[in-house]
Amino acid sequence: MKIVVIGTGYVGLVSGTCFSEMGNKVICVDNNIEKIENLKNGILPIFEPGLEPLVLKNVERGTLKFTTNLEAALSDSEIVFIAVGTPMGDDGSADLQYVLNVAQSIGKLMQKRLIIVDKSTVPVGTADKVKATIQKELDKRGVAIEFDMISNPEFLKEGAAINDFMKPDRVVIGAENEKALEKMKQLYAPFCMSYERIIAMDIRSAEMTKYAANAMLATKISFMNEIANICEKVGADANQVRIGIGSDNRIGYGFIYPGCGYGGSCFPKDVKALKKIAEDYNYNAKLITSVEEVNDAQKLVIAQKIVKKYGADLTGKVFAIWGLAFKPGTDDMREAPAIYIINELVKRGAKIQAYDPKAMEEAKMCYLKGVENVDYVTYKYDALKNADAMLLLTEWKEFRSPDFEEIKKQLKSPVIFDGRNQYNIFNLEEKGFEYYQIGRAER
Numbered sequence: 105m106k107i108v109v110i111g112t113g114y115v116g117l118v119s120g121t122c123f124s125e126m127g128n129k130v131i132c133v134d135n136n137i138e139k140i141e142n143l144k145n146g147i148l149p150i151f152e153p154g155l156e157p158l159v160l161k162n163v164e165r166g167t168l169k170f171t172t173n174l175e176a177a178l179s180d181s182e183i184v185f186i187a188v189g190t191p192m193g194d195d196g197s198a199d200l201q202y203v204l205n206v207a208q209s210i211g212k213l214m215q216k217r218l219i220i221v222d223k224s225t226v227p228v229g230t231a232d233k234v235k236a237t238i239q240k241e242l243d244k245r246g247v248a249i250e251f252d253m254i255s256n257p258e259f260l261k262e263g264a265a266i267n268d269f270m271k272p273d274r275v276v277i278g279a280e281n282e283k284a285l286e287k288m289k290q291l292y293a294p295f296c297m298s299y300e301r302i303i304a305m306d307i308r309s310a311e312m313t314k315y316a317a318n319a320m321l322a323t324k325i326s327f328m329n330e331i332a333n334i335c336e337k338v339g340a341d342a343n344q345v346r347i348g349i350g351s352d353n354r355i356g357y358g359f360i361y362p363g364c365g366y367g368g369s370c371f372p373k374d375v376k377a378l379k380k381i382a383e384d385y386n387y388n389a390k391l392i393t394s395v396e397e398v399n400d401a402q403k404l405v406i407a408q409k410i411v412k413k414y415g416a417d418l419t420g421k422v423f424a425i426w427g428l429a430f431k432p433g434t435d436d437m438r439e440a441p442a443i444y445i446i447n448e449l450v451k452r453g454a455k456i457q458a459y460d461p462k463a464m465e466e467a468k469m470c471y472l473k474g475v476e477n478v479d480y481v482t483y484k485y486d487a488l489k490n491a492d493a494m495l496l497l498t499e500w501k502e503f504r505s506p507d508f509e510e511i512k513k514q515l516k517s518p519v520i521f522d523g524r525n526q527y528n529i530f531n532l533e534e535k536g537f538e539y540y541q542i543g544r545a546e547r
């Protein structure tokens with residue numbers, strides 16, 4: 105099939121590349137000229153495991169192309185995916201300006217019948233707005249071109265995006281007519297082995313499914329973090345409680361790890377957007393509101409433990425931070441707990457020595473730009489040199505089984521704050537560490 109994907113971020117680039125890998129002819133369009141020039145030269149704008157070789161391979165065999173020229177791309181396609189960002193707007197709702205700009209461009213430029221697929225995460229009713237925007241442009245041009253509207257929310261996880269796209273748990277397709285739905289099913293059949301994983305529904309339900317899924321996952325995280333905070337008060341161990349409750353298959357083990365809160369480009373903004381959607385329809389989403397409040401507080405739990413130990417004034421203290429990205433496997437720092445923790449510690453006078461395998465450029469150039477007293481090192485043990493304590497904030501594999509003797513040797517004093525409960529199996533107290541984790545009071 106001939107496909108155009110508009111937006112070459114995490115979702116657009118991965119989707120376009122995976123479609124091309126299955127033999128479809130894909131043109132990826134972005135309005136960021138530098139991004140497209142780089143992609144044409146084999147330089148990717150993001151880090152995602154396994155993506156680069158797939159891009160290079162498909163570019164070489166001619167199934168994947170990059171352009172800023174939407175008009176030319178549309179003229180040679182049957183299906184158009186909208187995969188641009190829907191960031192958080194000032195009032196917490198999803199900002200639809202990029203999606204609607206794209207819709208306007210499509211309406212201005214399309215010359216033949218197309219299937220328009222919204223892959224961006226958008227509030228319920230957006231497909232109607234996209235449709236109306238395209239139709240308005242067609243009317244202005246005085247042309248009668250039919251098009252089909254589809255909602256096909258994306259569920260990939262950064263860090264495992266290729267695998268998620270190639271072998272999805274499900275593909276949700278919201279459609280309003282059988283013919284377009286059938287075409288979408290054919291497009292996704294190679295990824296799904298059978299049609300069972302393709303879940304067809306109406307467009308509004310498809311739009312809602314994405315928010316409901318992310319809100320459910322965020323709820324599990326906040327629920328477990330709340331339990332962890334109670335565990336600390338009552339002298340229980342959240343790690344053991346997690347195993348205890350996860351064994352019930354109605355609950356399950358997934359997504360119930362206590363930690364320093366969720367971040368990333370999706371959960372925070374999607375939870376907020378869902379709350380706003382409900383508000384717009386005069387519904388007070390109390391649970392969703394609490395999920396967000398618990399998470400906002402959880403991002404600072406590690407900083408609070410530090411203040412409890414060292415006092416409110418951290419002048420002269422040095423903290424080593426392992427992990428900046430919001431989760432392992434990505435360079436994405438959007439809403440990462442590390443941003444909040446570092447800002448809090450620096451505000452109190454501390455100095456930070458940070459290391460992350462992939463996200464340091466993002467931190468330096470964007471998310472911690474201008475934050476003073478943050479040094480970045482290229483070797484993880486260097487971050488520990490003369491530091492008062494080490495903080496583990498992202499559970500990258502290379503941090504999971506470190507050389508604790510080396511950690512002890514480098515630190516000024518053997519203190520670890522583990523924001524991801526990665527080291528609780530190593531009996532760190534016996535190794536001479538003062539060890540703080542989430543959901544178990546210090547002993």
Ligand code: NAD
Pocket residue numbers: 110111112113114115116133134135136139187188189190202205206223224225226258259260261262369370
């Ligand atoms: P992103 O910010 O990484 O990428 C968006 C891209 O769109 C950018 O390259 C930008 O230059 C481009 N763009 C913006 N306006 C454009 C225009 N008019 N024409 C052409 N290109 C344009 O975004 P992302 O993380 O890939 O997310 C895209 C959507 O998918 C969002 O709605 C997001 O919520 C959703 N989503 C993201 C993930 C994820 O893990 N990142 C997972 C599932 C769903």
